[in-house]
Amino acid sequence: MRKICVVGIGAGDPDHLTLQAAKAIGRTDVFFLLDKGETKASLIELRERLIRGYSQPRKRIIEGRDPDRDRTPADYTGTVADWRHRRSLVLEELIVEHLKDDETGSILVWGDPGLYDSTIAILEEILERGAVEFEFEVIPGISSVSALAAKHRVGLNRVGQPFQITTGRRLAEGWPEGADDVVVMLDAQHAFTKYPDADIYWGAYVSTPDELLAAGPVAEVGDEIVKTRTEARERHGWIMDTYLLRRPGRESR
Template identity: 65%
Template sequence: MRKILVIGIGAGDPDHLTLQAVKAIGSADVFFILDKGQEKADLVQLRRDILQRHAGHHRPYRLVEARDPERDRTAAPAAYASAVEDWRRRRADICERLIREELADGECGAFLVWGDPALYDSTLGILEDILARGTVSFDHEVVPGISSVSAMAARHRTGLNRVGRPVHITTGRRLSEGFPADADDVVVMLDAHGAFTRFRDEDLHIHWGAYVGTADEILVSGRLSEVAHRIEAARDEARRRKGWIMDTYLLRRDPDHRGDRDPGRTDD
């Protein structure tokens, strides 16, 4: 039986690897890497550096690369789900071929996943789709990793939730539709267009981080009305310099000043 490891490797800092992740890397025969093009070549190099540091001295391994399919990011909101589904299907086609052709029975292959595989990553869903096709069989195991969310909170020395209160994790696309109801602490990922700017006039505090854990890390924190322009400028400059940006942030408001607060409700 083939075996697949889905290994969370953290938000960018090689020291984010857990001991479990290091052990898993040392047990793999083949590492599959999906290349996102020249603009994000540094992400591939970071993976290579991790393997050189943690896999090269344990046992011989093979590195198999394939080009990650492009996703239609111009699709209208109504077509967003179908665009993502098409991209996932094409990505599954590639991963299925790699597992079938590059991994022999009895060998162990691995996908190195940024952050944590359980949080806004497609790898686990794609492997389930491949297994459902019935064209190749394998066992798989998941190794959790430090997410950009936990790394961002740690760099800002803050917690994600407050006593007795939930934390809401969403995407920039969802945030652009409105601030989540009954939420005071909102973590936002995958925000390509700076959805936080629509709330600059509200009484919110933001902890923002880009490229967290890497040499390019940028951190900004403060009242949103006062620092939104700094974050926008930092995002624009970084995108021009690197060609891409990946940021995560926490929006926080005082529950006692929430406009839709139920006056009869008491907090824990």
């Protein structure tokens, strides 16, 4: 039986790699990398650095082309579902062609595989089609959310209170009910600017050499974050940022 490890490798700092993840990399025969193009070469470079540092000499690295998708679609859910399906076809072909029986393949996932990542769902789709059989396990990693909180030296929740993780698309529709603390990912429209009375703890490329951080009331730092974010995206060709948005008035835990 083939086996696949979905390995969370952290938010960008090579030191985020857990001992469990390092052991998984060490027993891997084949690494599957989906190339996102030249603008995101640094994402591939970190994975290759970890492979060099912890893998066995006989390992094989197989690269595939990650399908493109519309980043501003009219039908967001349908567009993401189609993109995941096309990704599953690419990965399935790589597994069938390059992973032999009794071998272990690994997919190194940025951050944590259980938080806003499609790899688990894609592997489930491949198994449902039945063209190839394998077992898979998931190894957690340090997420950008955890790294952001650590960089700002702030807790995500306050005493006895919940917090919610959501997207910029959802935040633009309104502040989530039942939570005064909201962690936001994937916010291309700067939805935080709708809430000038909130405090924001923002970070981009967190835990990488390109890290950018800002914090304060949205009314005071919001415009600067928008400017910094826009310039960084133009400079790098991509951006990954996360922020904690907090309504004032409660003691932090």
